[in-house]
Amino acid sequence: KKISLHSKLMVLSLLVINGLGVLAMMLYEWVSNLGSLKDESFFSALHIVFFQVVTTRTAGFQTIDLTTMVPLSIGLMMVLMYIGAGSASTGSGIKVTTAAVILKNVWTYLRGQRETVLMRRTVQTQAIQKAYAIAVFSLLFIALITTFLALTQPNISFIGLFFETVSAFGTVGLSLNVTAELNSFGKFLIMFMMLLGRVGSLTILFTFATQRDRTIRYPKENMLIG
Known part of the structure; x- marks a missing residue:
């Protein structure tokens, strides 16, 4: 009971x-016949997979060549790097609490409830x-930087650039072997994403936008959503 919600x-x-x-x-890489670990034993594959999943939180180490992994595993790693670590940690990403x-x-919305409750605490x-x-x-920042990289690095695959951008945002350090192929502008964009991921997108935006409440209130009106 003494442990905080966070x-x-x-x-x-x-x-x-x-x-x-x-x-x-494990399903993608070991059970699937297309996986890079299909010839490994169960415990060997489990060890490798567990290490690669945990390292996406911010560590950035790898025990296998990521280019040999199936696209589904690459997509899963990008999702994990996007979520990132916990708030107030040295990791980046949008943070676990945010997700x-x-x-x-x-x-809560799908169930028609008014209050969002996590572990008997109202958010x-x-x-x-x-x-x-x-x-x-x-x-939006990930999409923007990936677009700039795709336009300025036409010799590199889009998936590689997308993975590189998400990895930089999560300050993870994983790569599909494209970091060394980036030109100076591409490396600058990756460094910016690393700063953005560590400081936070809202912090960057708050430096350019002033926060103030409206002095005038307008009438409410419903609109179609979705």
């Missing part, structure tokens, strides 16, 4: 995110809005 989410994420990640990657608040808020509206803002602006 600490509980960190412990739960260690079990859920890493557990689901290991299960999915947890968004998923729980979506589930404040401001925290929910901040979580969505972080997720959306982070995706």
Whole structure:
């Protein structure tokens, strides 16, 4: 009972995110006949997969050549790097608590409930809005930087550039062997993404935008969504 909500989410994420990640990657790389670990024993493949899933949180080490992995595993690693580590840690990404608040808020909306509750604690509206803002602006920055890289690095595959951008955003350090092929402008973009991921997209945006509440209130009106 003395453990805070944040600490509980960190412990739960260690079990859920890493557990689901290991299960999915084992299916892609070991069970699948197309996987790079199909010739490994179960425990050897499990060891390699567990290491690669955990290292996407911010470590950046690798025990196998990532270019030999199936596209599904590469996509899974990008999702894990996008989520990143925990808030107040030295890791980057949108953070585990951000993803947890968004998923729980979506589930709350689908069930027709008014308040978003995590572990018997109501999440404040401001925290929910901040979580969505972080997720959306982070995706926009990733899409923007990936587009610039694709335009200025035509000799490199788009998947490699996309993976490189997400890895830089999560300050992970994993790569599909394209880092050395980037020109000076491409390396500058990757360094910017590393700074953005570590400092935070909202912090970068707040340096250019002034925060102030409206002095005039306008009438409310419903609109079609979705």
